[in-house]
Amino acid sequence: MDTWTVTVANQGGATFDVDASRPLLETLREQGVDLPYGCRYGGCITCAAKVTSGKVDQSEQVALNNRQLKNGYAVLCVARPVSDCILEVGVESHDELYRNPFLDPLEPHELKPDIATTTGEH
């Protein structure tokens, strides 16, 4: 079993060894990390966390747009670590997750990956 070490920066910097093949929501909750969640299939962003260091595979996610991805967000219910990671979890990490769309619209390349233009160049 491949494992990586995940640090939860905003819960006292606690570290956890997690299975690389399973979603972080499951492996962290099993070790007592209190995390929010909703749909459990990558569709609703309730469990979004910010990855401030390291890399995850969240290819199953369908909820985050490219701006949220660029800002480091991952939906933990489908994200699997592919390196050691440092995370900020819960709504404390959501400062850049939500925006008023009438005040702060997205550029065409910032939409969800399935409808975004492929590059930021116009």
Next chain:
Amino acid sequence: MVDVAETEMTCCGPGYASPRDAIAAPIEKLLYTVALYTGTGIQKPDYLATIDADPDSPTYSQVIHRLEMPGIGDELHHTGWNACSSCHDDASMSRKYLLLPGVRSNNIYVVDTATDPRAPSLHKIIDGDEIKEKANLSGPHTIHCLGSEIIISFLGDAKGEAPGGYLHVNEDFEIVGRWDNSMGDIPYGYDFWYQPRHNVMISSEWAAPNTFLPGFDLEEVGHLKYGRRLHVWDFERREPVQTMYLGEDGLMPLEVKFLHNPDSTHGFCCAALSSNVIHFWKDEDDPEWKWEKTVDVANELLPDWPIPLPGVMSALLVSMDDRYLYVNNWLHGDMRQYDITDPHNPVLTGQVWMGGLLGKAPVVNGAEVAGGPQMFQLSLDGKRLYVTTSLLSTWDNQFYPEIRTKGGVMVMIDCDVENGGMAINEDFIVDFGQEPNGPSRCHETRYPGGDCTSDIWL
């Protein structure tokens, strides 16, 4: 109209023989309102709040009981009864169970409200994963009873992709399967209402769960990720037969209500993003259903905002006497009352402000209002309108981030049923910012005896 003989014969089941009888029912003394912690940062389950609505009670205008769901993250949203006036003549039925779907978890909680109406209890859970396995559905929304059985609209398939469909549940709350025989070419689902005497159901369109659950990206409207149609169904054949394309007038058509008179072929829908009321109807000698825009709330231009702000008319209901239509503008912050005596020509007869982004009423009865008027329920006699402020946790977080610390509120509006008019009742306020586990958000409300969005007459 229901004739006297029929009224006398039908005496024993739930609900009322006619809308006229419903108006004369005893006034509501308890309210059931869903309250949520999903998306708030508080790691507690969503719950069903019982609110004391009896002005003679010492706990008037307070939450007197909280039924917590078994786990976190459901996002309780809309609710519906196991039985309504559609089985009024079935003495074996009673309005005992309130169904609470979790729009994110896909679970449906069946709550017993009859054993102790002040302290409802959990009776059964229809497991969200079982619904995905047996019916390939997720994202539950509207519940209506069908005589003794129940149908629930779901906005997505098991993977959260549109159009979803309708779950059929029997009176023991077992999954029968899909109710719809076909979704035709319907791209999206949301709300529905049926009018059995005309063998018709009308359904509306929000979006796929994967589109709306994470929040609102305005640009996705242009990518046709949000709906703009109403669908006419052959109710007995359980399949769509006509599409009404509303275009720019009907962006995001949400709640659908027929008039309560079971003979009527008139109904209304609110197009949330266009902030329009859509009137739909059928003339006697024409099989086609028609529609028209009857109310158009203009977007507001705000300094420094690159895009004008729409009202976001997300909900709508019709008074039991079919005289008044109530709509909200969640982002502007106003509730409106229209006289719809002529459904083609609604007349604005009342308007009040509570919350909203225009800053017209930031405080109501001493409570800071984070959010705007969103869900509302009207008393059967039409005189008391209970209004809550949360739309969906992710959308709340986008438009009203301060709701995280302030929570939602419930306001009561006194409605003048004789001359028209609305006024905020100064003796009533339920501040969900003061809940024992921290600020929660309140959504749909129902009364034990039925209300203005629960009952349909056969």
